[in-house]
Amino acid sequence: MIHRECGVLKTSYQADMALYPLPIARWTVGALAVFFFLVLPFSVHEYYLSVVNLVSIAVVGAIGLNILVGSTGQISIGHGAFMSVGAYTAANFAVRLDWPWPVNLVLGGLMAAAVGAVIGMPSVRIKGLYLAIATLAGQLIIEWIINHVTWISGGVQASIEVPRPRIGGLEVASQREMYFFLLVFVVLAIVGALNLMRTRIGRAFVAIRDHDIAAELMGINIFRYKLLAFAISSFYAGVAGVLYTYFLGIANYEMFQIVTSIDYLAMIIIGGLGSVLGSVFGAIFVTLLPIVIRYVMETFGGLVFSAADVRNIIPNLRLIAFGALIMFFLIVEPEGLNRLWRNIRNYFRVWPFAY
Amino acid sequence: MLDALDWRFFLLLLSNGVLIGLMYSLIALGFVLVYKATDAINFAQGEFVMIAGFVVVAALHLYGVPLAPAIGLGLLAMVAFGFGLERAVLRPLIGRPIIAVVMATIGLAAVLRGLGPLLWGAETKPLPLPIPDEPFVWGPLFVPPIQLLGAGVSLLFLAVFGWFFLRSRRGIAMRAVADSQQVAMAMGIHVERYFALAWAMTGIVSALGGVIWGSLLGVDVHLALVGLKVFPVVILGGLDSIPGAIVGGLIVGVVENVAAGYIDPYVGGGTKDFAPYVLMILALMLRPYGIFGKRIIERV
Numbered sequence: 199m200i201h202r203e204c205g206v207l208k209t210s211y212q213a214d215m216a217l218y219p220l221p222i223a224r225w226t227v228g229a230l231a232v233f234f235f236l237v238l239p240f241s242v243h244e245y246y247l248s249v250v251n252l253v254s255i256a257v258v259g260a261i262g263l264n265i266l267v268g269s270t271g272q273i274s275i276g277h278g279a280f281m282s283v284g285a286y287t288a289a290n291f292a293v294r295l296d297w298p299w300p301v302n303l304v305l306g307g308l309m310a311a312a313v314g315a316v317i318g319m320p321s322v323r324i325k326g327l328y329l330a331i332a333t334l335a336g337q338l339i340i341e342w343i344i345n346h347v348t349w350i351s352g353g354v355q356a357s358i359e360v361p362r363p364r365i366g367g368l369e370v371a372s373q374r375e376m377y378f379f380l381l382v383f384v385v386l387a388i389v390g391a392l393n394l395m396r397t398r399i400g401r402a403f404v405a406i407r408d409h410d411i412a413a414e415l416m417g418i419n420i421f422r423y424k425l426l427a428f429a430i431s432s433f434y435a436g437v438a439g440v441l442y443t444y445f446l447g448i449a450n451y452e453m454f455q456i457v458t459s460i461d462y463l464a465m466i467i468i469g470g471l472g473s474v475l476g477s478v479f480g481a482i483f484v485t486l487l488p489i490v491i492r493y494v495m496e497t498f499g500g501l502v503f504s505a506a507d508v509r510n511i512i513p514n515l516r517l518i519a520f521g522a523l524i525m526f527f528l529i530v531e532p533e534g535l536n537r538l539w540r541n542i543r544n545y546f547r548v549w550p551f552a553y
Numbered sequence: 554m555l556d557a558l559d560w561r562f563f564l565l566l567l568s569n570g571v572l573i574g575l576m577y578s579l580i581a582l583g584f585v586l587v588y589k590a591t592d593a594i595n596f597a598q599g600e601f602v603m604i605a606g607f608v609v610v611a612a613l614h615l616y617g618v619p620l621a622p623a624i625g626l627g628l629l630a631m632v633a634f635g636f637g638l639e640r641a642v643l644r645p646l647i648g649r650p651i652i653a654v655v656m657a658t659i660g661l662a663a664v665l666r667g668l669g670p671l672l673w674g675a676e677t678k679p680l681p682l683p684i685p686d687e688p689f690v691w692g693p694l695f696v697p698p699i700q701l702l703g704a705g706v707s708l709l710f711l712a713v714f715g716w717f718f719l720r721s722r723r724g725i726a727m728r729a730v731a732d733s734q735q736v737a738m739a740m741g742i743h744v745e746r747y748f749a750l751a752w753a754m755t756g757i758v759s760a761l762g763g764v765i766w767g768s769l770l771g772v773d774v775h776l777a778l779v780g781l782k783v784f785p786v787v788i789l790g791g792l793d794s795i796p797g798a799i800v801g802g803l804i805v806g807v808v809e810n811v812a813a814g815y816i817d818p819y820v821g822g823g824t825k826d827f828a829p830y831v832l833m834i835l836a837l838m839l840r841p842y843g844i845f846g847k848r849i850i851e852r853v
Contacts, residue, residue, distance in 0.1 A: 267652070271650075273651075320834075320837055324841050326652075327594050327655065328788075328837060328841055330594075330655050332834065332837050334784065335830040335831075335833050336834075338830045339827065342823055342826065463656060463659070464660070510670065511671060513667075514667040514670050514675075517663045517667030518664050518667035518668055520663050521659075521660040521661060521663030521667065524659065524663070525657050525661060528646065528649075528657050528660070529645045529646065529657070532649070
């Protein structure tokens with residue numbers, strides 16, 4: 199991840215597949231763990247922790263989408279809808295049956311996975327543009343069903359209040375407690391995705407992305423693995439949706455509209471397709487972008503524009519910056535922030551020497 | 554209010570659907586033109602329409618230009634925009650995976666949706682055309698003149714572009730480009746120039762769509778939502794077929810109006826946005842290349 203290495207000196211497959219190729223990698227992970235579990239939560243204000251919490255939820259969702267789009271090569275514009283499936287499943291179980299949050303979380307993820315697999319069915323017959331449009335249709339249809347079937351959503355434009363999650367006797371209420379709650383799932387999501395890509399399933403995904411016909415000839419059951427990719431990705435989305443619901447305390451379909459799907463696509467494109475670290479970078483970037491724009495405009499915008507203008511500029515500027523960044527990264531750096539990070543790392547690998 | 558089971562109610566929904574459907578066809582035509590010539594997918598079609606509406610309205614209200622020159626200005630601006638867009642964004646993406654083009658146009662859509670209200674204000678602005686407001690009444694039918702005009706313009710342009718592709722030299726060259734870029738290049742066709750031309754033609758169609766839909770709905774960001782109807786239309790009709798755009802538009806217009814007329818009272822609205830997509834899913838399963846589309850669909 200962050201360490202420097204000098205040359206490839208592996209002599210066995212065992213060494214090549216090791217999770218920690220060098221001792222320093224182990225220390226890096228240890229240092230990161232100390233930072234995120236001990237330093238960060240106790241050194242910053244609750245407001246910043248709430249921003250970090252938003253990033254955490256986005257990280258879980260983005261990693262999920264990246265498994266589908268980046269690693270398996272199937273486009274999905276329905277990620278937001280899968281999140282809403284998870285969110286409403288958990289909210290309904292929490293409110294109607296008063297079930298504890300771990301059960302709701304798993305059920306939300308599984309329900310999203312099931313729905314995702316169904317929406318992914320067309321991927322067996324069609325690909326590329328057609329798949330993009332089919333998942334877009336899935337997004338709009340799920341959105342409509344959740345909004346208009348009263349049994350699920352409690353009425354058109356309504357939202358469901360969910361109780362705060364409880365661990366033992368402790369209720370997760372403050373942003374700091376929520377931070378630890380979410381951090382566990384971020385770690386699980388990252389470790390899960392990293393390990394998934396080392397397994398047979400992960401390799402099959404990459405084979406399908408790189409050349410579907412060749413993959414089929416090598417004995418990979420494309421139908422099964424594509425659906426599996428949709429299911430795993432949607433499971434992540436569903437979990438992210440449940441986490442978001444518990445974070446906000448309400449389930450509301452407005453949080454999961456088509457804009458959300460596009461946000462997540464932007465995250466993985468800006469961050470880097472097919473890379474877990476890229477998903478993290480992208481999630482951080484896309485979540486912070488509107489916050490930074492708002493902060494800058496509210497602080498300095500008043501110097502140039504009137505207050506009414508500033509209120510008009512902020513949301514529009516966010517959209518423009520967002521769209522422009524997507525196009526910029528696609529044209530100039532298709533591998534995203536992850537590639538920039540690798541370039542920096544490679545530069546320092548042999549620093550201060552040129553080669 | 555007419556009784557729901559009355560045949561006149563059905564006829565009213567039907568006629569309304571036909572006219573609205575033809576207006577969808579006009580916007581879908583913009584999508585088809587680009588796809589036919591360049592194989593690129595334009596997820597920003599609705600935003601094209603919106604930004605054209607914004608240009609015309611801004612010329613009318615902010616700068617006091619009369620209507621006809623304002624529409625001319627909108628056309629010019631959209632043609633220039635089409636050329637510029639092709640050069641700056643689409644050309645670098647030639648030969649890249651399809652998701653790159655899809656995402657680039659999604660990014661473009663976000664930029665346009667921010668740019669319109671940023672430059673010309675977020676409030677809904679009317680775009681009055683010099684036609685009567687009172688609907689024509691023929692027996693049970695109520696036909697708003699704006700819809701009639703929209704349908705007329707759509708048919709006219711569908712015919713013009715149909716002729717262009719079938720008979721004109723440039724249109725035939727463009728079809729050659731669409732068929733095989735390499736062979737077209739070998740035959741001395743300047744492929745990039747035709748790509749740019751296709752985007753400029755989409756600009757023209759979008760400008761007209763912006764004027765007509767803008768005068769029907771008023772011009773603000775929500776005008777871009779019209780673009781969401783493009784996908785069911787083109788999937789039903791076939792992505793690369795101009796007659797398909799007409800037929801698809803008619804089907805979508807009729808289905809959404811009839812469905813909304815009969816289902817909306819029971820579910821609290823929104824059927825119009827929902828029904829076309831259900832239809833599209835069915836079409837994708839049964840006949841993904843559409844009614845008139847080329848039968849090239851890769852199965853894996």
